[in-house]
Amino acid sequence: MIRDIRKNPFSYLLILPATIYVFLFGYCTLPYLVIAFQKFNYKQGIFHSEFVGLKNFEFFFKSPKFLEVTFNTVFLNFMFIGFVIIFALIFSLMLNEARGKIFRKVTQSTLLLPNFMSWVVVSYIVYALFASDYGIVNVFLKSIGASPVSWYSSPGPWRVILVLIKVWKDTGMQVVIYLAAITGIDTSLSEAAKVDGASRLQTIRHIIFPLMIPTVSILALLSIGKIFYGDFGMIYGIIGDNGVLYPTTDVIDTYVFRAMRKTGDPSQAMAVGLYQSLMGFLFVFGSNWIASKKTDGGALF
Amino acid sequence: MKLKKTAALFLALALTAAAFAGCSGAGESQAPGNSSSTPASSTESQPVSEPVNDEEMLCRYVVPGTEPDDSAEVDAAITEKLKADGINMKFERIYIPWDAWDQKVNLKMTTGDEFELIHIMEDVASTSSYVAKGGLAPINDYLDQYGDTLKKIIPENIWQAVAVNGKNYSVPVYYRDFAASSSKVSFPKHLFEKYNLSTDPKDSYELIDSFATILENENDPDLRLWEKVNNSTSYMHLRHLDSWPFTVVDNLFYVSNEGDVRPWLETEEFQEECKIFRYAYEKGVIHPDILTYPHEKISQFTENGKNLVADLYALESIRKTQPDYEIEMYAIEPEKPLSAGDYPIMNANGISSTSPNPEAGVIFFNWLYSDQANSDLLNFGIEGKHWKDAGDRRYEAITDEDGLSAYTFGDWEMGHKDLVRLPIGSPAELAPLALEMNADAWVSNVVGFKFDPDSVSAEYAACIAEIQSSVYPIRYGVVPYEDGYEKSLEAMKVAGYDKVVEEYRTQFEAWRKQNNK
Numbered sequence: 001m002i003r004d005i006r007k008n009p010f011s012y013l014l015i016l017p018a019t020i021y022v023f024l025f026g027y028c029t030l031p032y033l034v035i036a037f038q039k040f041n042y043k044q045g046i047f048h049s050e051f052v053g054l055k056n057f058e059f060f061f062k063s064p065k066f067l068e069v070t071f072n073t074v075f076l077n078f079m080f081i082g083f084v085i086i087f088a089l090i091f092s093l094m095l096n097e098a099r100g101k102i103f104r105k106v107t108q109s110t111l112l113l114p115n116f117m118s119w120v121v122v123s124y125i126v127y128a129l130f131a132s133d134y135g136i137v138n139v140f141l142k143s144i145g146a147s148p149v150s151w152y153s154s155p156g157p158w159r160v161i162l163v164l165i166k167v168w169k170d171t172g173m174q175v176v177i178y179l180a181a182i183t184g185i186d187t188s189l190s191e192a193a194k195v196d197g198a199s200r201l202q203t204i205r206h207i208i209f210p211l212m213i214p215t216v217s218i219l220a221l222l223s224i225g226k227i228f229y230g231d232f233g234m235i236y237g238i239i240g241d242n243g244v245l246y247p248t249t250d251v252i253d254t255y256v257f258r259a260m261r262k263t264g265d266p267s268q269a270m271a272v273g274l275y276q277s278l279m280g281f282l283f284v285f286g287s288n289w290i291a292s293k294k295t296d297g298g299a300l301f
Numbered sequence: 302m303k304l305k306k307t308a309a310l311f312l313a314l315a316l317t318a319a320a321f322a323g324c325s326g327a328g329e330s331q332a333p334g335n336s337s338s339t340p341a342s343s344t345e346s347q348p349v350s351e352p353v354n355d356e357e358m359l360c361r362y363v364v365p366g367t368e369p370d371d372s373a374e375v376d377a378a379i380t381e382k383l384k385a386d387g388i389n390m391k392f393e394r395i396y397i398p399w400d401a402w403d404q405k406v407n408l409k410m411t412t413g414d415e416f417e418l419i420h421i422m423e424d425v426a427s428t429s430s431y432v433a434k435g436g437l438a439p440i441n442d443y444l445d446q447y448g449d450t451l452k453k454i455i456p457e458n459i460w461q462a463v464a465v466n467g468k469n470y471s472v473p474v475y476y477r478d479f480a481a482s483s484s485k486v487s488f489p490k491h492l493f494e495k496y497n498l499s500t501d502p503k504d505s506y507e508l509i510d511s512f513a514t515i516l517e518n519e520n521d522p523d524l525r526l527w528e529k530v531n532n533s534t535s536y537m538h539l540r541h542l543d544s545w546p547f548t549v550v551d552n553l554f555y556v557s558n559e560g561d562v563r564p565w566l567e568t569e570e571f572q573e574e575c576k577i578f579r580y581a582y583e584k585g586v587i588h589p590d591i592l593t594y595p596h597e598k599i600s601q602f603t604e605n606g607k608n609l610v611a612d613l614y615a616l617e618s619i620r621k622t623q624p625d626y627e628i629e630m631y632a633i634e635p636e637k638p639l640s641a642g643d644y645p646i647m648n649a650n651g652i653s654s655t656s657p658n659p660e661a662g663v664i665f666f667n668w669l670y671s672d673q674a675n676s677d678l679l680n681f682g683i684e685g686k687h688w689k690d691a692g693d694r695r696y697e698a699i700t701d702e703d704g705l706s707a708y709t710f711g712d713w714e715m716g717h718k719d720l721v722r723l724p725i726g727s728p729a730e731l732a733p734l735a736l737e738m739n740a741d742a743w744v745s746n747v748v749g750f751k752f753d754p755d756s757v758s759a760e761y762a763a764c765i766a767e768i769q770s771s772v773y774p775i776r777y778g779v780v781p782y783e784d785g786y787e788k789s790l791e792a793m794k795v796a797g798y799d800k801v802v803e804e805y806r807t808q809f810e811a812w813r814k815q816n817n818k
Contacts (some may be wrong), residue, residue, distance in 0.1 A: 035411070040411070041434060063763045063766070132589040134522065225600060240593045250770070251681060258766040259763065259766035261765065264403060264430060267686050
């Protein structure tokens with residue numbers, strides 16, 4: 001290890017900031033997990049606060065909303081991960097085949113742009129689309145003689161709307177990663193296929209796509225690690241305090257935020273955070289095991 | 302190759318520096334004139350700590366908002382004045398932006414960070430919730446020792462209002478009366494006169510009919526009843542009920558004038574509130590997307606005069622675009638007393654339990670309220686540089702060419718009603734509301750009682766979450782009472798509502814017995 005550091009000092013120097021970050025925020029904060037099992041008192045700190053066992057977990061697990069928000073979190077995240085991957089793959093393969101350089105650059109930039117918008121900005125765009133009175137969608141529906149929909153009073157369509165928003169916002173960044181992966185594929189393979197008479201579609205299907213699987217797998221595994229974490233910024237920004245939409249949109253993070261608003265109990269918040277992390281770890285572990293069996297080089301560890 | 306290595310070295314160092322810079326909040330900058338009450342950056346400002354000699358006492362005040370440009374200069378001037386007055390104390394403010402307030406305060410307290418004073422907004426996280434977690438230190442002994450002026454200038458009932466189990470942990474901000482603003486409806490008088498509508502409606506239904514007439518004629522899609530702030534009970538709309546006055550706590554507990562505790566959601570008063578809002582919703586007076594509408598947008602409408610429940614404090618801003626705008630403050634059944642509900646005091650400043658010298662906060666407040674000049678220095682900055690005395694308890698802010706001030710500080714943070722001033726251009730109608738207290742207002746029988754939800758914490762948290770989920774849609778009229786009530790009550794009961802109400806009743810009755818109330 002030391003020999004390797006001496007051999008590649010600049011490479012290690014480059015990962016130094018990330019190492020420091022992970023050490024500080026990933027490892028130095030670990031002792032604070034203990035407050036999930038304490039009645040934490042600011043004055044007494046983590047060493048002297050009363051130990052209460054699993055009492056802090058009761059608030060969430062005994063909650064009548066436990067199953068609903070857990071299901072919403074996992075379901076929405078699966079939808080997000082799956083559809084973003086599918087759309088990013090389609091766009092990256094299409095862009096790779098496109099020959100116009102300017103068209104490629106413009107399309108790529110257009111796809112990437114939403115990624116840099118904050119959820120607050122996105123929430124205003126979504127509201128402009130779905131507002132009951134002057135929303136673009138309702139104005140369009142009225143113009144074709146259809147009845148307008150009270151979108152913010154109808155929980156049904158919101159899972160689809162949220163997935164569409166997520167795809168619109170996140171696809172661009174994954175397209176960049178997939179295009180980089182495609183660029184790394186040995187061109188002699190495609191050229192050989194071409195010599196053998198393979199069409200462009202056959203080349204994509206039998207050469208490029210299989211070689212992208214490890215990248216897709218690793219990105220998916222990294223996302224699965226956060227599958228029990230709802231995207232608070234997204235859900236709270238778009239849905240806000242609208243309880244009518246909660247049956248389909250309320251996730252663990254927004255539920256805990258709402259429940260803790262008044263009491264602000266750090267122990268109960270930590271208990272839920274610990275549950276989310278443990279579940280995420282188990283999911284990553286399981287998915288990684290599957291990936292190691294089914295793909296070549298698609299597993300994280 | 303050498304160039305690549307140099308570039309890699311430079312990049313690594315830059316990233317490392319950036320990582321550490323990201324951890325620190327130092328060096329935050331903002332536009333001049335940014336009010337301390339404006340949510341903006343999410344970087345916490347840190348005071349520049351100088352070496353402190355043995356005798357010098359620190360008074361570090363954790364406050365929400367964005368740090369004004371000249372805040373440090375004013376802090377230095379305050380420190381200088383403190384020393385000139387014989388108090389060897391250094392005053393520093395630590396600003397935490399609004400959007401990060403809850404998280405950063407929790408983090409500060411969890412990690413045992415030292416500071417002396419922290420601002421408390423009772424309707425966000427109450428004094429009792431900080432006390433329950435050991436975040437605040439009792440100050441009664443310090444008040445006896447160092448707080449002569451403080452005890453005189455703040456009435457005993459106000460001290461009792463912020464006490465927890467008979468002990469004081471915070472200094473209440475006694476700067477404004479809430480009884481009038483909680484009990485009276487304030488509406489745009491000029492629009493009522495324009496359409497020949499009664500300015501003394503007998504109840505809220507008549508008021509809503511008038512609002513609907515205005516909407517039909519004004520044809521302004523933004524003009525609505527934008528009443529969503531704090532989600533608190535609309536006492537002003539319930540004054541016509543025989544049971545008035547009563548108190549509703551956290552939208553969960555109803556406490557009658559006689560002291561009976563009942564589940565708020567099972568009362569006729571709650572049903573009446575829902576009916577009033579549903580009536581307004583059906584008339585189009587409430588926006589169909591009210592539940593999703595962002596708070597900041599609603600505040601913007603209020604500032605622009607688009608809220609049918611107008612805000613007298615926004616009048617100055619409204620008149621910039623609508624010079625003829627007039628507000629009427631009217632109490633339905635005016636012969637009945639006014640009431641501020643369970644919040645006679647909305648803001649307080651707690652004494653941190655992590656402070657090595659907790660008496661500093663009390664000494665500071667005692668000094669602050671002992672002289673008009675001290676209060677002016679904190680609230681308006683350095684006279685001649687940041688503000689001018691305009692006489693008649695008014696001040697004129699000194700601004701740059703863009704009309705921005707380099708120093709602002711809200712009176713809700715540390716102000717006192719006898720010492721605060723109004724801006725020179727503020728409307729004459731504001732003075733009685735801002736500077737006078739309603740001595741005849743009904744004082745709720747829950748004032749001074751602080752509910753400790755610890756023994757029912759799981760159920761309490763579930764109820765708080767559920768209320769927003771299933772009760773607010775009925776409360777704002779989006780879902781008809783008849784359609785949603787049974788389902789929402791059932792959800793609340795599953796969340797443990799009965800147990801929480803029973804615990805509140807037990808604690809409240811024990812408190813009344815103990816205090817002979």
